[in-house]
Amino acid sequence: MTTIPTTITAGRNEPLGARFDGEGVNFALFSEHASRVTLCLFDETGRNEVANIDLPECTHHVWHGHIAGLKPGQHYGYRVHGPYRPDQGHRFNPYKLLVDPYARRLSGHPVWHDALMGFEMGSPRADLSFDKRDSAPYVPRSIVVADGFDWGADRPPGTPLTDTVIYEAHVRGLTIRHPQVHAPGRFRALASDQMLEHYARLGITAIELLPVQAFLNDRFLVEKGLRNYWGYQTLGYFAPEPRYMENGDIAEFQRMVARLHAAGIEVILDVVYNHTGEGNEMGPTLSFRGIDNASYYRLADDRRHYIDDTGCGNTLNIGHPMVLRMVMDSLRYWVEVMHVDGFRFDLAAALGRGPQGFDTRAPFFQAVRQDPVLSRVKLIAEPWDIGPGGYQLGGFPAPFLEWNDGFRDAVRSFWRRDPGRAPDLAGRLVGSAAQFDHSRRPATSSVNFIAAHDGFTLADVVSFATKHNLANGEDGRDGHDANYSDDLGTEGPTDDPAILTARAQRRRNMMATLLLSQGTPMILAGDELGNSQQGNNNAYCQDNAISWIDWHGTDDAFLRFTARMIAFRKAHPVLRQKLFLHSHERAIDGIEDLFWRRADGAPMTRADWENPELRLIAVELRTAAGTPEYAAQEHAIFAVLNAGAAVEVSVPEAPPGQSWSLQLDSSRPDSAPEPVRGRLAMPAEAVAVLVLEPVP
Template sequence: MSPTFTMSAGRPAPLGATFDGDGVNFAVFSEHARRMVVCLFSDDGKDEIARLDLPERDGDVWHGYISGLRPGQKYGLRAHGPYRPDEGHRFNPHKLLIDPYAKRLTGHPVWNDALMGYRADSSRADLTFDTRDSAPFMPRCVVEDPAFSWGEDIAPRTPAKDTIVYEAHVKGLTWTHPGVDAPGTFLGLASDAMLEHYTKLGITAVELLPAQAFLNDRFLVDRGLTNYWGYQTLGFFAPEPRYLDRGRIAEFQQMVARLHTAGIEVLMDVVYNHTGEGNEMGPTLAFRGLDNASYYRLMPDPRYYVNDTGTGNTVNVDHPMVLRMIMDSLRYWVEVMHVDGFRFDLCSTLGRVGEGGFDRGAAFFDAIRQDPVLTQVKLIAEPWDIGPGGYQLGAFPPPFMEWNDRFRDTVRRFWRNDPGTAPGLADRLTGSATQFDHSGRPATASVNLLTAHDGFTLQDVVSYDRKHNEANGEDGMDGHGENFSHNLGVEGPTDDVSILRARAQRKRNMMATLLLSQGTPMILAGDELGNTQKGNNNAYCQDNEISWIDWSQADDAFLDFTRRMIAFRKAHPILRQKLFLHSRERAIDGLEDLFWRRTDGQPMSSSDWEDPALSCLCVELRTASGTPLYGATETAIFAVFNAGEAERITLPEVPEGMRWVWEVDTTRPDALPGACCGATVQMPADAVAVFVTEVQP
């Protein structure tokens, strides 16, 4: 070993490898380790040039300082301790480990049996002990100085009521775009061509699928596939290496700065509920080898893992140091990388307490709610996991917003004309008050979506009756079985003009419904372009043409329609209110603001709502005070959602000097808005129409 490195005591905080201008402080948490070693590597990362024990331990934090060490130094960890799987301990110093606080990784593990802490060819394999060195197959951690010249970077801080989220995959969005430099990278995501697309479309926030360093699962690699989505995190502080064009974390910061300049927020899909190490048969890459019994929730027989996530393990958020790691990670991405919020994968898992179920007062939520940094950014929960009582839509505490899968399913079923779906759509149009109107939560708590990365694209919702996941190699057993989709006559691609016309119409109806609903809309990147995944509703492993957005096949007509619907939403604040609308007097001003009407103009009765054949919803939205909202003109909007046959619609009466104008008709997407209306109008079949009041000239 090289004698040129000397380790002194250092400090127990901050955790990780921290450059202070003169050297690097290392601090690593492990409650059950007996010895912690830092391994230093040559500049090219190939040769292990030093092993140095962390000399001090304060509580459960091992620490030491190496003077003269600089950013760019490659390193890893080795932890000594008991190898007693039957007691929950899996220490193995022959395995090079990733520092959980590493700010950059050089790449991904290369699959080899040496990555396992046990001898894979043995009976009761995970109880055995493997002595092969895993270092040749492991990526290196890299010491980084994350300082960045932000200039006058200003976070957009877009209010939730004005937010339109755009869920995107870093590579999939940019890979085939002809105008993008460095496609497939963070820099490509913020290229001039992409900024132009975002701003013309009108979205206000890009939500990135996992961009923290993640694992390529062995079973996928063995099948010639890859972990495309990224829901197998290995480094909660490190950007995903494949998205770095030149291997610099500043590329992520540059992306954020450029998006901020365009007024667009950056949200991150983060996975703190599990890691990529899997169950007891998984590799020893980081957390398992550093302190298995602390980082993971274990069964009463601690050889085995609690699996509320369906991935083999569950992160032990009950442990204060594990919770600290999550909080440190979130603050790092906000304060150092300047992101504007997070979407939490399987967030119900983070709210599980001990061996019990979900608790909205769990330590994770309490830590978030008291944090002066994190309460200033957007927080979005995926409100379910696969554990007992895991579906918790509407149960999360403020300030969390939540993905609303009931919005997705109800809108799809209504436009498929399923019987009895109209009352559900009425609730979705008004912010899903049944789920969210409590505890002072705003209507914007409902993140409304038609589609997401997990499931069909919007084009596939109207093109396929069933999933086509053959390329995944799982015999069609993966992915949702019920998608509430309809191919409108032919499964998949067709040249039939009538079917193509019907599909285009249904897409317009669904997009219009999304953008006319109270709540926070989210659009899946590519839906505005008519992107298809060829019927694959679980493309998590498809880093190829199935998942990449094909810009050469963009549906320009639907793109234009989506742009105009976003602009319409922005122009009419009545569609994006913070307070819930109700068909009753409001305590705030004593005025009604929501009216449900029959096609003949009369108020809806209980029997009307109970009719399973109801397929035409007519709703009038008024301002809270009865005064104009903008431009001294608008006081009301009347919207019709007709999944049935053509009907004659009676418009509500308006005050003297006002009139209704027809602004949106999904059957005539190219027609100029603003047509004057009489007392009644002929409402087309299978269509959305919107009328706005204006002062008569």
């Protein structure tokens, strides 16, 4: 067994975390209310605690010390001393080994045992009691990591938002059932040759990964034989999730990013800075709670209980400068050291909460906007939480984009033929201007999607009228009830050719709608393949075939259609403009660029829009000559979305020297372009797109 050095000197109070400097390791841990911090060192196996050393100095509430001779790979943890006064917000318990919030690597996951609790389970007013069992056998070790990955010529793709097509994916679920990749379910597989070929065929420009920061498996799931699959229970904001690595080396993540970048694909991380995996006062003491509960969490007036704006038991106290610093340090780390290109913030409304509620000038937003590193990457907000006034769609400051669930619901309900939904969809088609056209925000601010990890897949939207979540072990009570879905005649799988044809048609209609809309499109990984979750719309705990993408059952025809639609979007900048389109005269050049038509060609009236039986949307989008994307001629697209019966549609008159070409008919997905003059025979429940082209 290797002898571990234990002689400690004062060291430095920053950077926070455990940093190897070539001669040893400097340890620095923030705790404003601790009375003593003990560093615990473990042998090379991580099993045996071989030294307990008090950090000798505390500077500005940062406890620190340096041990010469320690090297990368060293396993460690902390025991933090201080008052155990839950009524005052303090829950220090030195019997509990704690994960370093700045740890860049963790050895694994917590092993559930009552010793992980800072209190005695089952006692009266349990969380006020004090438990003296040692939790070290059940807590993952923090591990010292060396810097120095050779990035070579890696450069961020820097794809403009107007050209971005996001692909939301799960590291494990995307590749675990792929028949050809090496290391399925791991970071390496995500950037394998086979997956890079798929991304290129599809045409996506960015992959948005469900949480890859280290997270835990909830105890109630483990006791039911389930796992935290999605990953929204973060334990370490700097450490990659161990289950996605082969050998525990963070370079595995870096190599994945480098290969994706070389293929022109950006990497966006779904991050969870609104809460941690420690839960409420009845949760475990794993890190933040034992280090400084009163600083890390927002507490209720009685200081014993937690403010829960997230539905997960606790809410991080982003208003505390050192907690905000941790979040900012973490984000910069993933950009500067791991080379990611952006972030999607889970329950982002919680990050903007202050004493008076949600505030666009909250410390987090101000910190991000002024940061020279973070202000240049892609930032996407999930614009809600469950707290008071938590739904903030359209309310985030620049440069944030926002997930637009209104777009999802409008597309689903329109194609389901719900009465009165045409006006809503029309607004979504042109970037949801009612929500986003203010404060000089671009049309790309709206992240449009039909399906995401949370909810039905696209195939299930057209195959199930209700959710089927019994496998989650909650008697079907969990998950959304308002899915705006339709089984088209039979619930679930069927061999009926008429139903299968109708389902395929509706999927094409919805995918076409997504990719014809102004904004930033996002596709759920697997939707292009026809992937199903058997009607489960809350598969957060299904680390199995329910959630894993079925590569053996690929719907190649729909994959071709989706790729064709992405290519069509890329070929026509009129579909992906930065500025909002308006049906009134534009202030810049006095030229109208948005025209809503009836089937007979006449302009839409208020009465037309207010007709609840309106099933057809016909819109002409124009971009004037002389814009940067185009040369001398005016370009236009005429799109018809018909959720009703077949009808003849008048086509706008083409300017001299140009004519209309039918480029897409979703009822004939493989049809070649054909000229159209005067009138278009519009099929029932279909999408047609015409393009204005020069006359040969």
